[in-house]
Amino acid sequence: MRHRLAHWATHALIGCAYLSVPVAPAVASLVFWRRRYLLRYRTTMRKTLTHIQALRQGPALHYFRDVAGQVKQVPEHIEGECVQCGNCCMNHQCMFLEPAGAEKFQCGIYHSPLRRWSNCGSFPLHGHDIARYQCPSYYVAGGQGKPVIPIHPVRV
Numbered sequence: 001m002r003h004r005l006a007h008w009a010t011h012a013l014i015g016c017a018y019l020s021v022p023v024a025p026a027v028a029s030l031v032f033w034r035r036r037y038l039l040r041y042r043t044t045m046r047k048t049l050t051h052i053q054a055l056r057q058g059p060a061l062h063y064f065r066d067v068a069g070q071v072k073q074v075p076e077h078i079e080g081e082c083v084q085c086g087n088c089c090m091n092h093q094c095m096f097l098e099p100a101g102a103e104k105f106q107c108g109i110y111h112s113p114l115r116r117w118s119n120c121g122s123f124p125l126h127g128h129d130i131a132r133y134q135c136p137s138y139y140v141a142g143g144q145g146k147p148v149i150p151i152h153p154v155r156v
Contacts, residue, residue, distance in 0.1 A: 006065035013060050017052045024048040028095075032109050047095035054090035058132065063118070066125055078124050080138035087133040088123045 020027065025044035028037040037044045086105030089097040100106040109115050124130045127140045 003065060006061060009064040010060045013064075014052060014056055017048075017055065021045055021048050021052070031114065032096075032112055034108070044095065050093050051090070051095040054093035057090075059090055062125075062129075066122075077141045078126075078130070078138055079141040080135075083137040085136055087135055088129070089120075091133060 022045070025037045025041045025048075028044065029035055084100060084104040084106060086092045086097055089105065089107070092105070094107075096108040097105050098108045107115070107120065115121060124135060124138045129135075130138050130140065
């Protein structure tokens with residue numbers, strides 16, 4: 001039943017997101033207090049569409065199935081730290097992702113209190129998240145004397 005509800009909520013979210021595309025720049029400007037979303041209306045609309053398409057590929061369902069309202073019972077122990085690669089931001093498709101230097105990115109709404117209700121605050125929830133976005137810095141670590149198990153090779 002919970003999985004069926006998660007699928008329904010995902011479809012409802014995606015449908016509402018597509019309906020809101022024309023007003024998304026104005027809403028984003030008001031909610032996050034950044035005029036540039038409205039000043040760059042067409043660019044923001046294109047980014048919004050790209051963002052929605054990326055949400056359809058798994059993050060929205062992950063949010064409703066694994067994050068929203070769940071008690072965080074993560075079976076794996078995750079270690080590492082963010083290196084600002086931008087991979088976890090839906091493989092660089094998040095409309096709020098901004099360049100912050102050579103191959104570095106930052107969240108344009110990082111300090112917004114609304115961000116805590118997104119997938120962003122829960123990354124990485126488990127090894128599947130790390131593998132999906134090919135995160136170069138987080139990894140699943142073994143517990144109680146078990147060896148560290150990298151998801152994939154870590155860049156040094």
